[in-house]
Amino acid sequence: MSLDSVLARIDQDMPQAINRLLDLLRIPSISTDPAFADHCQTAADWLVADLQSLGVTAEKRQTPGHPMVVGHIDGPAEASGPHLLFYGHYDVQPVDPLDLWDRDPFDPALEDTAAGQVIRGRGSSDDKGQLMTFVEACRAWKAEYGVLPCKITFFFEGEEESGSPSLVPFMQENTEELTTDIALICDTGLFESAVPAITTMLRGLLGEDFTITGPDRDLHSGMYGGIAMNPIRVLNKILAGLHDDTGAVTLPGFYDDVPELPDDVRAQWQGLGFDHGKFLGDVGLTGAAGEQDRTPLEQIWSRPTCDVNGIWGGYTGDGFKTVLPSQASAKVSFRLVGQQDPDKIREAFRTYLEENLPDGFSVEYRTEKGAPASQMSIDDPAFEKARKALTNEWPRPAAYVGCGGSIPIAGYFKDILGVDAMLIGFGRDDDQIHSPNEKYDVESFHKGTRSWARILDALTR
Amino acid sequence: MSLDSVLARIDQDMPQAINRLLDLLRIPSISTDPAFADHCQTAADWLVADLQSLGVTAEKRQTPGHPMVVGHIDGPAEASGPHLLFYGHYDVQPVDPLDLWDRDPFDPALEDTAAGQVIRGRGSSDDKGQLMTFVEACRAWKAEYGVLPCKITFFFEGEEESGSPSLVPFMQENTEELTTDIALICDTGLFESAVPAITTMLRGLLGEDFTITGPDRDLHSGMYGGIAMNPIRVLNKILAGLHDDTGAVTLPGFYDDVPELPDDVRAQWQGLGFDHGKFLGDVGLTGAAGEQDRTPLEQIWSRPTCDVNGIWGGYTGDGFKTVLPSQASAKVSFRLVGQQDPDKIREAFRTYLEENLPDGFSVEYRTEKGAPASQMSIDDPAFEKARKALTNEWPRPAAYVGCGGSIPIAGYFKDILGVDAMLIGFGRDDDQIHSPNEKYDVESFHKGTRSWARILDALTR
Structure with a gap:
């Protein structure tokens, strides 16, 4: 046998x-x-x-x-x-x-x-x-x-x-x-x-599900448009600030606990001949969106990410309503690598978010569990x-x-x-x-x- | 009599x-x-x-x-x-x-x-x-x-x-x-x-209701997170770029047809003693959000605005779903003043939006009527x-x-x-x-x- x-x-x-x-x-x-x-x-x-x-x-x-x-x-x-x-x-x-x-x-x-x-x-x-x-x-x-x-x-x-x-x-x-x-x-x-x-x-995962509140009621953009700060505008600015022009995440300390890839693993991955053009082309995309100084395989396997998985605010039905909403919400997630600590990343995100809230705005978090x-x-x-x-x-x-x-x-x-x-x-x-x-x-x-x-x-x- | x-x-x-x-x-x-x-x-x-x-x-x-x-x-x-x-x-x-x-x-x-x-x-x-x-x-x-x-x-x-x-x-x-x-x-x-x-x-009004599409299907952020460009991220960046740090709208030519207030009207408005602190405080707001070099009454009566009245994309239900959505949508409106031409502003907005779409992304507009x-x-x-x-x-x-x-x-x-x-x-x-x-x-x-x-x-x- x-x-x-x-x-x-x-x-x-x-x-x-x-x-x-x-x-x-x-x-x-x-x-x-x-x-x-x-x-x-x-x-x-x-x-x-x-x-x-x-x-x-x-x-x-x-x-x-x-x-x-x-x-x-x-x-x-x-x-x-x-x-x-x-x-x-x-x-x-x-x-x-x-x-x-x-x-x-x-x-x-x-x-x-x-x-x-x-x-x-x-x-x-x-x-x-x-x-x-x-x-x-x-x-x-x-x-x-x-x-x-x-x-x-x-x-x-x-x-x-x-x-x-x-x-x-x-x-x-x-x-x-x-x-x-x-x-x-x-x-x-x-x-x-x-x-x-x-x-x-x-990769690990950290989710943040939150709502920011500005005015205490929905406002009419005819009466308040221009003078009243719109929570969607605030949210857009906060979320847009999470990535720099090179695709890197901007939160202070975000990359502190991210290890470099060992040379032998890097060499092995290069040998895999990953065709990222086809990988993206198969779902209708062209260029890679991650950190520009990283290979596509690193972007999906060994580098941390930040993504908005959901966003909502104001009137989203058919037609138009000229509302300045009281609130705007988003679900943001981070894929974590190496020794990145979910609690530390959560803290960095919340600090950044709250530093960018206008006076009088508030935020409520619906906490999601994180995993390294x-x-x-x-x-x-x-x-x-x-x-x-x-x-x-x-x-x-x-x-x-x-x-x-x-x-x-x-x-x-x-x-x-x-x-x-x-x-x-x-x-x-x-x-x-x-x-x-x-x-x-x-x-x-x-x-x-x-x-x-x-x-x-x-x-x- | x-x-x-x-x-x-x-x-x-x-x-x-x-x-x-x-x-x-x-x-x-x-x-x-x-x-x-x-x-x-x-x-x-x-x-x-x-x-x-x-x-x-x-x-x-x-x-x-x-x-x-x-x-x-x-x-x-x-x-x-x-x-x-x-x-x-x-x-x-x-x-x-x-x-x-x-x-x-x-x-x-x-x-x-x-x-x-x-x-x-x-x-x-x-x-x-x-x-x-x-x-x-x-x-x-x-x-x-x-x-x-x-x-x-x-x-x-x-x-x-x-x-x-x-x-x-x-x-x-x-x-x-x-x-x-x-x-x-x-x-x-x-x-x-x-x-x-x-x-x-x-003020006049121009509405733009649109959806941008990136990948041709919803993606899993575990598989694609980092490498795939997320339409919500694209939308956030586009919308966040509509205002500069002084609260002014950034679209090229936006203020071309905006007249200055006649001196006599300006004087009369100053005489009204508008209490913008109370006006905003009554709805839970503090600072005025409009152009910083304009008085609060100008911001709501004689200056044009840009606001996002609705935004949506990805998963917005209870809990969390690590989706990279195929699409993200918004309803944007402009309050128009003076001789601002709704068609010209629409054109400027669409040009700006399309110039900021990544390769392979598309946009679909649900056209709303504009009024000067x-x-x-x-x-x-x-x-x-x-x-x-x-x-x-x-x-x-x-x-x-x-x-x-x-x-x-x-x-x-x-x-x-x-x-x-x-x-x-x-x-x-x-x-x-x-x-x-x-x-x-x-x-x-x-x-x-x-x-x-x-x-x-x-x-x-």
Whole structure:
């Protein structure tokens, strides 16, 4: 027996593996809508049964929200290898607007496309398809060897798409059970179709939702226009002042805790040949908007940002109303990197805002929680082993990459359990997760499963 | 017989005059809501009957919207005096929010307040109470003299609060009938409670309602934040650039056609002792926001402005969504003065906006009509006669004042009929027109009626 025989079994079993995934995709486990709560239970039951069929001691664990699925299985008696935890989530996004789907989102199917065969349906990529790559790798391994190569804990969540309210309490209450040598998380993507990736940098996030008030009532611009300071004008000036002409954020101290990219990472990123013209062109944009002295990949992976995600004030209906509104509001967010402290950035923003409010104006904040950036230490040899294993499976070498978004789970493993997390996934940019017509390439599913078999082998050899 | 006897009759008849006004106020003639169309007909019928009771040949004239009331009455056979037209409107604003009214808006009543007796009810000040001041002056004159002092045309509109869609066509179709020597319009206010005013400057208005589009779909700020230009950021920068640090509007050529105030008008305005601290303090504001080198009265009466009346973009609901929106929108308006040409200002604004759009961004305009400022020529001796007549009635001398708002009717008389209009009214700033608990001071109604008797006397002597 060898890794090759496991890979061959994966290849041979692929039609059945796809059928199992289609079964799971048929369960409409939308976590954010209470009407689908029973379906979340059903999906958890399905996973418990599937894990049990592999010999895993698995059970559904209730929470105040949707249940967790937790399972454990030992490796060979003689094994000294690491204890691994695998995380995925079985809940999915809502499907609205339904009329933009080409088929029932919960009647999944294989489809032939110009770019190859895909599995179409809600959750196919985010995250049921990804979750099952690991389960299928274990199934093939078990079938070939009769035993998995090391002790493995399975930890599946059902609230990832609705803010994970039960996750931190559950981890805190089950610290001992969930603490392992390393966590594997499959909820990210390939760098591009031929280049697998291990995500080692995740930006943090800070939101500020606020309203400024000037006059104590709406005014008529005929009577007051010219003499009365308009809160929208004040807001525009404040928000426009957040960036300088080079695209840098102007808040004092904003870049204090932003590290420079290590030279080796910079070199690796340059080697990725990221085509930012195409990346932007695909969504109708031309030039890059970030700091002009930074490469496009730095702008989205390793540099902090400031964006206005929402703005409103005055009359916004049809036609015209010559109102000088009493209030104007905005939602501003910052993507954080390195050691940037959300509290310090919040303080800098509020100081700037309040210094620019005219006399007599006030501001009310609706506070949003902030989260710092996560940075995985790749000093653990497991990272380099996994990278080589991925490189062996895919056409081009695997890369350590950043991620502009925030995946809090990685930070939770580190902060609550003291466990480093390795983020490896096989989604593609065009998977349309969170959108109509979500799909997962059969190649992602197939090579993703093979990738996990290779990683299991590399980590336990 | 003399003017004094007319004034005495007005004093004596005041209780009956108030009762007549209360009758008219009970008719809920809300023009903007089709559910009240019958009531608009009823109000017009009431006015026709009341004018007929004075011997006026009056009739209701249907339009595609609510009817006009037009009436004519001759002066004495021997009279060579001017032919006057009097304009007012019988429609009223909606009454929402109803729960903020202290009484049924259409069950009007006299109320004692700390500042004197008031007539409380929708339309009491805007414009039924004002309209009736002129009718009551005519009634007293007729009762004393048996005949009015000159030929008078009455012209009452029922769509002023809903954009006057039928007004221009009706004036164009009845040019000959409506052309007189001068028009009197009673729909403005006192300068302050002791100082009557003739409004001779009305600012024009230009609106721009537009949406800018950047990326062709909403983007996730985790994936695109930093590299993708955010339309809200673009909009903020464009709008923030419309004013410089001194409060002046920055559009090239914006002030080209803005005249300096004549010295005599400037002196008269300085004499008014306008308390801008109180004016702003009453609505919760402190400093004046307009051009710093202009007096507060200039800022609201004789200087042009730029204001954002509405802004919206991105996610504006509860909570947070880290979206980079595809679009951002605003409604911007300009108050125009002097010879500023709405088309030229629109062009300057659009040029500025489009020059500041990043490559690949587009803008869509929802065009709003523009109207230039109106400036009455006070060279006609009738203005000075009326000013002296007002001065005789009120504690302090009457003033020629500006008005920051736009009252298009004055321009229509000039443009369509070639008739100069004199805007004289007796409303006060605290009348709460367009708001709950609208009122009209009994003093405004009483001295307003007496003022018209004096003006009729002065113009026909």
